[in-house]
Amino acid sequence: MERREFFQAGALGAVALLGRGGTAQAAQELGPAAMEQFLGRLDRQQEWMARHPVDGILAAVGATQMAERERCEALIRKVLRSMNLTRSFRELPASGRAHPGMQGRMAAALPEITAAVAEARSFLIDLSPADRLDLQRTVRAHPEILPRLAAHLEQESLTAGIAPERGGQVRRQVEHLDLQLRRSRVDAVLDEYVARADRAAQAGSVKEMVQRLGDRLGAPAFYTQPQRQEQLARAWWEQPPPEEYPGAGEVYRLGDEPLSEEARQRRVSKLVAGAVLLGIGFEWTVLGLGFIPLTVGLSSIAATPGVPMLIAGIALLSVNGRRPR
Amino acid sequence: MRAALLFFGVLMAGCSGGLLGRSYSLDHQHRADLHATLRGMVVHRDGALVARYPLIDLDTLRLSPNGGHLVFAARAGSGWRVVVDGRVLGRPWDAVLPGSLRLSDGGQLSLVARRGALLFVVHAGAAPAEVAEGPYDGVTALQVDEEGAHHGYVARRGALAFVVLDGRELGPHEAVAELKLGPRGGRWAAIVRRDGRWWVLHDGGAAPHDSAAGLRFCPRGEHLYYVARDGGRERVIAASRPEAPPGPPFAKVEWRTLQAAASDEKTGPLYVAQSAEDRFLVHGGTTGPPYDSIRSPRVSERRSAYLGRRGDKEQAVIDGRPGPWYDEVADPVIADGAGADSDSGYAYLGRRGGDLFLVLPGRELPLRWALAGSLALCPDGSHVGLLGGVAAHALQLLVDGRPVREFEAEEPEEVRRVWGARGLQRWVAAALPCAAAPAK
Numbered sequence: 001m002e003r004r005e006f007f008q009a010g011a012l013g014a015v016a017l018l019g020r021g022g023t024a025q026a027a028q029e030l031g032p033a034a035m036e037q038f039l040g041r042l043d044r045q046q047e048w049m050a051r052h053p054v055d056g057i058l059a060a061v062g063a064t065q066m067a068e069r070e071r072c073e074a075l076i077r078k079v080l081r082s083m084n085l086t087r088s089f090r091e092l093p094a095s096g097r098a099h100p101g102m103q104g105r106m107a108a109a110l111p112e113i114t115a116a117v118a119e120a121r122s123f124l125i126d127l128s129p130a131d132r133l134d135l136q137r138t139v140r141a142h143p144e145i146l147p148r149l150a151a152h153l154e155q156e157s158l159t160a161g162i163a164p165e166r167g168g169q170v171r172r173q174v175e176h177l178d179l180q181l182r183r184s185r186v187d188a189v190l191d192e193y194v195a196r197a198d199r200a201a202q203a204g205s206v207k208e209m210v211q212r213l214g215d216r217l218g219a220p221a222f223y224t225q226p227q228r229q230e231q232l233a234r235a236w237w238e239q240p241p242p243e244e245y246p247g248a249g250e251v252y253r254l255g256d257e258p259l260s261e262e263a264r265q266r267r268v269s270k271l272v273a274g275a276v277l278l279g280i281g282f283e284w285t286v287l288g289l290g291f292i293p294l295t296v297g298l299s300s301i302a303a304t305p306g307v308p309m310l311i312a313g314i315a316l317l318s319v320n321g322r323r324p325r
Numbered sequence: 326m327r328a329a330l331l332f333f334g335v336l337m338a339g340c341s342g343g344l345l346g347r348s349y350s351l352d353h354q355h356r357a358d359l360h361a362t363l364r365g366m367v368v369h370r371d372g373a374l375v376a377r378y379p380l381i382d383l384d385t386l387r388l389s390p391n392g393g394h395l396v397f398a399a400r401a402g403s404g405w406r407v408v409v410d411g412r413v414l415g416r417p418w419d420a421v422l423p424g425s426l427r428l429s430d431g432g433q434l435s436l437v438a439r440r441g442a443l444l445f446v447v448h449a450g451a452a453p454a455e456v457a458e459g460p461y462d463g464v465t466a467l468q469v470d471e472e473g474a475h476h477g478y479v480a481r482r483g484a485l486a487f488v489v490l491d492g493r494e495l496g497p498h499e500a501v502a503e504l505k506l507g508p509r510g511g512r513w514a515a516i517v518r519r520d521g522r523w524w525v526l527h528d529g530g531a532a533p534h535d536s537a538a539g540l541r542f543c544p545r546g547e548h549l550y551y552v553a554r555d556g557g558r559e560r561v562i563a564a565s566r567p568e569a570p571p572g573p574p575f576a577k578v579e580w581r582t583l584q585a586a587a588s589d590e591k592t593g594p595l596y597v598a599q600s601a602e603d604r605f606l607v608h609g610g611t612t613g614p615p616y617d618s619i620r621s622p623r624v625s626e627r628r629s630a631y632l633g634r635r636g637d638k639e640q641a642v643i644d645g646r647p648g649p650w651y652d653e654v655a656d657p658v659i660a661d662g663a664g665a666d667s668d669s670g671y672a673y674l675g676r677r678g679g680d681l682f683l684v685l686p687g688r689e690l691p692l693r694w695a696l697a698g699s700l701a702l703c704p705d706g707s708h709v710g711l712l713g714g715v716a717a718h719a720l721q722l723l724v725d726g727r728p729v730r731e732f733e734a735e736e737p738e739e740v741r742r743v744w745g746a747r748g749l750q751r752w753v754a755a756a757l758p759c760a761a762a763p764a765k
Binding site: 126129130131134137 | 500502503516518523536537538539552577579580581
């Protein structure tokens with residue numbers, strides 16, 4: 001397997017490591033109906049983020065007249081959707097992450113997650129020293145900007161049906177960034193996120209990563225985890241479909257047309273294989289290994305730029321919007 | 326008793342002569358080692374004892390690029406003293422900032438030192454006395470020109486920022502974003518903010534912009550280029566050539582890619598520009614084909630090269646001529662001695678699926694390696710050397726596709742030190758009759 005492919009595969013599992021959320025849920029057993037509910041809610045949130053106007057976000061930072069609105073809007077949507085999906089993923093217990101519906105959504109979102117991480121990194125890298133100083137000056141001269149944005153994002157997350165705890169988490173992240181930008185050197189703040197992304201890019205070969213994983217897990221866990229993941233993934237196919245579900249037993253794709261038996265078998269086989277492949281990530285999650293996110297390239301969406309990139313981009317563009325033409 | 330003696334013996338062995346770290350010259354041919362002993366710390370240069378002090382800061386151990394001079398900071402009495410070639414300079418300091426050390430081949434030293442809460446910029450050369458400038462609250466971007474004759478830095482005192490050139494303060498400014506010294510002749514340029522606007526200052530001139538970045542002098546120092554943003558569009562400005570029209574405007578110019586060759590009178594600067602979702606390489610007045618992304622652009626005296634990716638395929642573009650598509654391409658090496666119009670004198674590695682190829686003008690050689698390695702060319706491009714192999718412990722040197730040397734897992738350090746591109750060039754030159762000095 002090529003390193004790039006491994007990154008894409010590993011991303012699914014490793015994003016699960018990017019936080020401690022879900023410890024309470026981990027104790028619960030998810031049934032098909034609860035999982036379908038979860039996935040349905042997730043789909044609606046993702047759809048909302050893809051379509052809902054971002055005017056409010058731009059207005060919150062006074063950037064409604066920006067020159068690069070299209071680019072900025074696309075970036076905002078990518079980052080918000082990627083963050084929401086990965087956070088939802090990691091809030092699930094291990095069995096929920098192994099659910100083929102969750103796996104399918106993560107696999108389908110990989111290009112967007114990849115693009116969000118890459119663009120976030122290049123966005124920070126591309127900021128010139130003058131841009132960085134402008135950003136800091138704006139935050140210091142207008143101390144209301146980022147708190148206003150934080151409050152707006154929290155309110156919007158409630159409208160989108162996202163759990164209040166997660167909305168509050170985003171608000172706190174923005175407020176923390178605000179504090180950093182007002183008190184520290186802007187280079188120190190932004191370079192920290194660039195360095196994380198750079199470390200992710202220097203993750204090393206597949207062999208090295210697997211070796212590191214083996215070192216941390218110990219032999220028994222390392223050699224038995226694929227089987228355990230396979231069991232978790234297969235368990236979903238032995239469950240009866242939820243009552244009144246329109247998919248005729250197809251529990252992992254809301255809204256899809258019913259599949260033929262042959263297509264269904266093909267998909268099952270593919271998804272189970274994928275889950276086994278990605279199971280390495282689930283096991284990392286179970287054992288709570290925190291170092292892996294920095295060693296797996298594309299999985300770093302929540303560890304690296306994320307919110308700071310979003311804020312930096314918006315604030316920078318707002319700076320441009322304020323400049324005399 | 327016997328166990329205690331054994332423990333003491335092991336302790337003695339462990340504490341005497343333990344290597345703490347080392348520093349190399351630029352070509353890795355000279356080495357400075359710092360060892361801990363029971364009687365303090367000792368520094369060796371190329372195996373010869375240089376100095377012994379109770380405490381030496383490993384982070385400050387530095388050789389000049391050619392390895393001719395050595396500097397470090399040592400604890401003496403109540404402060405840290407700077408030691409150059411075994412000679413102790415001036416006064417003790419509370420701290421020496423390791424990242425600020427600049428030691429030229431001529432032995433000129435510049436550094437930032439702290440006393441209390443204040444920073445000083447210290448210079449020392451052939452004269453016995455050091456010169457300290459300051460105090461300041463902050464010092465950044467300390468730089469010395471190639472001849473070691475001029476120095477400059479950005480200093481901050483309270484809320485004010487200054488450009489300091491050879492000890493002379495210019496300012497105050499609201500902020501200084503960039504400072505660049507020319508390679509020679511004392512030329513300089515800076516991007517400063519005044520009255521809410523950004524100004525590019527250079528050689529007595531000043532130009533206002535919405536923003537600016539990427540100050541670049543060409544290698545001989547005659548010309549200065551930078552990226553300016555005005556009215557939401559970005560373009561490259563040739564600051565020291567008033568007769569030259571500014572470059573075409575783009576949605577974005579990737580300021581980090583801006584570079585100029587020595588012969589830029591004819592060819593102009595090279596940079597990557599963005600328009601909508603496409604990226605182009607702009608060289609002089611010529612714009613290349615669109616790509617999703619462009620990496621490793623470089624220009625030399627007579628030639629240019631870059632890698633362009635479109636979708637999941639990548640190609641190398643040498644002197645404006647696109648090569649075959651691969652899944653991945655490694656940075657090419659180019660022989661400056663070969664003419665840009667001759668379609669020769671370059672080499673790079675390409676991967677297509679699981680197959681690795683060495684790509685040369687007009688042909689590609691399949692490699693049975695798992696690891697790609699270093700490439701080097703003769704100055705005239707007539708021979709190519711490649712160091713790589715199937716595993717990190719089994720490397721092989723190929724010259725023109727033929728194996729000429731094998732490497733084992735544990736080669737002596739003298740051998741491993743030349744595994745970089747420069748060392749490889751020497752091996753290539755030794756294995757085959759290259760025309761002149763190795764290409765850079």
